Amino acid sequence: MKAVTWRAFGAARDVLNIEELETPTPSKSEVLVRLAFSGVNPSDAKARSGTRPGVTKPPFDVIVPHSDGAGVIEAVGEGVDAARIGQRVWIWNGQWQRAKGTCAEYICLPEAQVIELPQKVSLETGAVLGIPGLTACHCVFANGEVAGKTILISGGGGSVGFWAVQLAKWGGATVLATCGKRDVARVRAAGADDIFLYDSDSLSDDILRATNGNGVDHAVEVEFGENVELLANVMASNGYVSAYGSAKRMQPELSFGPILFKALTVDVTLIYILPKAQRAAAIERLHAALIDGAVNLPKPNFFSMEDAGAAHECVEIGGRVGSVLIQI
Known part of the structure; x- marks a missing residue:
């Protein structure tokens, strides 16, 4: 699969690269998501630049960035209902304390971290629900x-x-x-x-x-x-x-x-690190607001995977209107 990666702290255009990585296979209780959009947040830019307090070296040898994303479930592991295949979903904590995040064609995650999108909610909006x-x-x-x-x-x-x-x-x-x-x-x-x-x-x-x-x-x-x-x-x-x-x-x-x-x-x-019950309550309420049409977001700023460095810079500069999404 194609993925954006980084291996060392540094400026976005210097350290973000496109690589071919092995497509993951879902393990027990996991699902495989084919990603459509990867959401870029300030925390992603800070992690890549090495400016998080107390962090002196990258936590993994090769990192696929970003915790937010949305796409479609393509396969499921043992113990996961096969009916989930084909669901439009959004992701939380895609790269929290793990090496492989959402800026790739595919991601495998525990099914609890992959939430079915309400029918009327777009994948673009789904990619900014996590953070x-x-x-x-x-x-x-x-x-x-x-x-x-x-x-x-x-x-x-x-x-x-x-x-x-x-x-x-x-x-x-x-x-x-x-x-x-x-x-x-x-x-x-x-x-x-x-x-x-x-x-x-x-x-x-x-x-x-x-x-x-x-x-x-x-x-x-x-x-x-x-x-x-x-x-x-x-x-x-x-x-x-x-x-x-x-x-x-x-x-x-x-x-x-x-x-x-x-x-x-x-x-x-x-x-x-929101506790499970509080996260579940927030997800339920967030979905209810979206179904009610209570939230209208500005048009996102779209970037290609090849322009991931520019996407990170857009977040770092600040002052933008709209989310920053990488289209996979």
């Missing part, structure tokens, strides 16, 4: 139902944030979002009730004014280190913060007092 979709869904609903609550979503124009705005609105919340000037119109169209420029000097006061001084019940936070002081100011007592990123400040400093006297809960989410 952006599940992260947003879990973060929005991590503390239960959101109907009647006020939710603040930072980075509403980003991959996860844009999902989160729509899912929170679908769930019945009043949605506040921060974003840059370029994204205001589309974040509003996604359902945000109030939008604030993330670099505004009056951001904290503006958010509190939008809540009539009552504060925010739940926050979905992409930059915890940068925004922890803001959160301490704008959250309501007993508020809940779902934090899934802190790239700009990985060693944040915070004042414990304001957090203590509001009794805030800070829930740090790493979607790769």
